[in-house]
Amino acid sequence: MSLSFLFALSAAVHAYVGWRLGPLLPLWGAWSLAAVLLASAMLVPLSLIAFRMRGSRAKVWVSWTGLLFMGLFSSLFVLTLGRDLLLAAAHGLALIWPQAQPSTAFLATSAQTVPLLAALASLLGFLNARRTASVVQVDVPINDLPEALRGFTIAQISDIHVGTTIRHGYLQAIVERVNGLQADVVAITGDLVDGSVRELAEHVAPLGTLSSKHGTYFVTGNHEYYSGAHAWIQELRRLDIAVLLNEHVVIEREGHAMVLAGVADYTAHHFDPSHQSDPVKALANAPGHAAVKVLLAHQPRSASQAAQAGFDLQLSGHTHGGQFWPWNLFVPLQQPYTAGLHRLQSLWIYVSRGTGYWGPPKRFGAPSEITHVRLVPAKR
Numbered sequence: 001m002s003l004s005f006l007f008a009l010s011a012a013v014h015a016y017v018g019w020r021l022g023p024l025l026p027l028w029g030a031w032s033l034a035a036v037l038l039a040s041a042m043l044v045p046l047s048l049i050a051f052r053m054r055g056s057r058a059k060v061w062v063s064w065t066g067l068l069f070m071g072l073f074s075s076l077f078v079l080t081l082g083r084d085l086l087l088a089a090a091h092g093l094a095l096i097w098p099q100a101q102p103s104t105a106f107l108a109t110s111a112q113t114v115p116l117l118a119a120l121a122s123l124l125g126f127l128n129a130r131r132t133a134s135v136v137q138v139d140v141p142i143n144d145l146p147e148a149l150r151g152f153t154i155a156q157i158s159d160i161h162v163g164t165t166i167r168h169g170y171l172q173a174i175v176e177r178v179n180g181l182q183a184d185v186v187a188i189t190g191d192l193v194d195g196s197v198r199e200l201a202e203h204v205a206p207l208g209t210l211s212s213k214h215g216t217y218f219v220t221g222n223h224e225y226y227s228g229a230h231a232w233i234q235e236l237r238r239l240d241i242a243v244l245l246n247e248h249v250v251i252e253r254e255g256h257a258m259v260l261a262g263v264a265d266y267t268a269h270h271f272d273p274s275h276q277s278d279p280v281k282a283l284a285n286a287p288g289h290a291a292v293k294v295l296l297a298h299q300p301r302s303a304s305q306a307a308q309a310g311f312d313l314q315l316s317g318h319t320h321g322g323q324f325w326p327w328n329l330f331v332p333l334q335q336p337y338t339a340g341l342h343r344l345q346s347l348w349i350y351v352s353r354g355t356g357y358w359g360p361p362k363r364f365g366a367p368s369e370i371t372h373v374r375l376v377p378a379k380r
Contacts, residue, residue, distance in 0.1 A: 006045045014041040014073065017080045024111035033115060040069040063164035071125060071324075071360030075118035078326055083110050125324050125362035132173040133157075133355045133368035135181065138341060140313055140348050141378035146291050148254035149375060154294070155183035155212065156371040158317030159354030161223065162203050163194035166356050172206040174355055174370065179211050181372055185251070186212045188241070189317045189352065190221025190265060190298030197231045208239035214251050216241045219262040221298040221318065223358075225271040244296060246281040259286045261311070262296040277302060279309040292375060300337040300351050307347040314349045315373065321353030321366035328366055339366070 014037045022030045047066020087102055087110075094101040142149075155178045162171060178186060188207075193200055210216045218241050224232050233243045242249065244262025251258045261282035268275035279295055279302060286293070295302070295311045299318045306314045321339035322328020331338040335351075342349045352371050357363055 003045075003049065006048065007041075010041045010045045013077060014038075017073075017076050020080050020084060021111045021114055024108045025115075026112075029112065029115070036069075036072070040073045044070045044073060060164055067165060067360045068122075068126070071362035072118060072122040074324075074360065074362075075121045076115065079114045079118055083114055086110075121324070121364050122362060125360075125364035128363040128367055129357045129361040130170075131368075132170075132177055133370045135177065136369040136371050138350055138371055138373050139376045140341070140350065140373060142292055142312055142375050143346075143378045144291065145375060145377045146256040148256040149258055149291055150377060152185075152253075152258065152292075152375045153181070153183045154185045154187050154315065154371075154373040155181045156187045156189060156315050156317075156350075156352055156373060157355040158189040158298075158352040158371075159191040159221070159320055159358065160356035161191055161194050161358045162200055162356070165361050166203075168203045168206065170356070171203060175206045175210055177370055179209070181370075182212070183372065184213045185260060186210050186216040187260075187296050187315055188216065188218040189296050189315055190219055191223040191317065191354075191358070192218070192221070192236075193227050193232060194223055194358070196228050197235045201235060204235070205239070207236070207241060210241070217249070217260060217262060217296060218243050219296045219298055220245070220265045220268060220275070222265045222267050225265065225268060229268075229271065229275070244282070245275060246278045248282055248286055250287060250290070257287050257290040259283065259290045259293045260296070261286070261293065263302060266297070266299040266302055277305075279305045279311065283309055283311075300335045300349060303336060303344050303347060303349045306349075307345045311347055313373075313375075314347060315352070315371075316349065317352045317354055319351055319353070320358060321351075323354075323357060323366050324360075324362050324364035325366075 018034060018037050022033055025033060043066040047063050090100050090102050218236050220229055236243055245264050248259050248261035251260060263277045263279055263282050264275040266277050268277055293311045295306045295314045297314055297316050300316045303314055319331045319335055319338050322331050328338060337349055337351045339351050339353045353366050353369050355368050355370055
């Protein structure tokens with residue numbers, strides 16, 4: 001996509017919102033909306049190419065402001081489009097029922113309401129995105145779970161997207177909250193970074209202080225492959241984080257074994273054929289007597305292969321739970337599950353809404369989470 005096309009597209013969609021709302025606002029409101037739309041039309045596309053900028057301060061400023069405007073304009077655009085669809089339906093209905101024709105007062109009131117709702121959603125979304133993720137407790141029932149593994153806990157973090165707007169302090173707060181759980185295992189299910197090791201190593205460093213009884217394990221997400229996956233794998237191992245690339249570890253408790261496996265991202269083979277995601281390979285040579293088999297897989301759509309391979313539980317992320325309305329409505333077009341605990345044959349799948357955010361610092365209707373998974377015996 002060329003730079004000129006990007007700016008032309010941005011100008012067109014911003015002009016649409018101004019055209020549909022501006023004439024129906026009071027003069028001060030029309031001028032305010034025009035100023036916001038003009039700034040947004042310039043800064044949103046600039047934020048998408050900010051990584052090309054040389055000055056770090058300029059890059060951070062353009063990214064921050066552009067992404068804030070992106071979050072605001074997303075709601076403005078969707079609400080404006082929704083208003084127009086509602087008006088079109090009313091005009092159509094008025095052909096057979098004249099009373100349905102929207103009044104002048106309704107046209108003005110609805111036009112004034114759209115920017116207010118967009119601003120409110122963006123403010124609440126910003127506050128939700130920037131707070132430290134809350135802990136979500138999830139019990140997963142496992143058939144024939146031995147007493148030694150009863151209550152085994154996994155702290156899952158996912159989709160943090162350390163980058164321009166998520167830095168050292170944001171991640172440090174997440175690490176402190178995870179460490180407070182005193183989990184048996186910490187699992188990081190991909191999309192940790194948006195940028196190179198050179199740019200972000202200092203901001204990812206807090207992960208080196210994660211603590212649990214049996215260690216921290218990581219699987220790659222698609223964004224690792226956009227950011228230099230091999231360099232990140234090396235850096236995470238330097239931080240004493242185990243990276244599972246179609247492989248597993250065995251955790252023993254009182255003579256009972258749990259297999260914790262991990263696969264590369266579902267699309268990894270497009271970047272490195274040797275990273276072809278393979279749940280069957282991840283279980284190769286695993287002990288046959290293992291009581292529980294858990295798979296870490298970034299994308300939920302690995303579930304069908306995981307079920308066939310014989311896993312009991314898959315922990316995934318990727319979807320962000322849609323991050324903010326209405327994008328959650330489109331996740332099922334690509335993924336079988338959006339968020340929460342699901343069942344596929346004998347496999348449980350838990351999909352985290354993510355612990356950070358991607359793009360606009362905005363979460364609305366899909367709060368971030370640190371997942372505290374606990375294995376419990378299935379009821380008979």
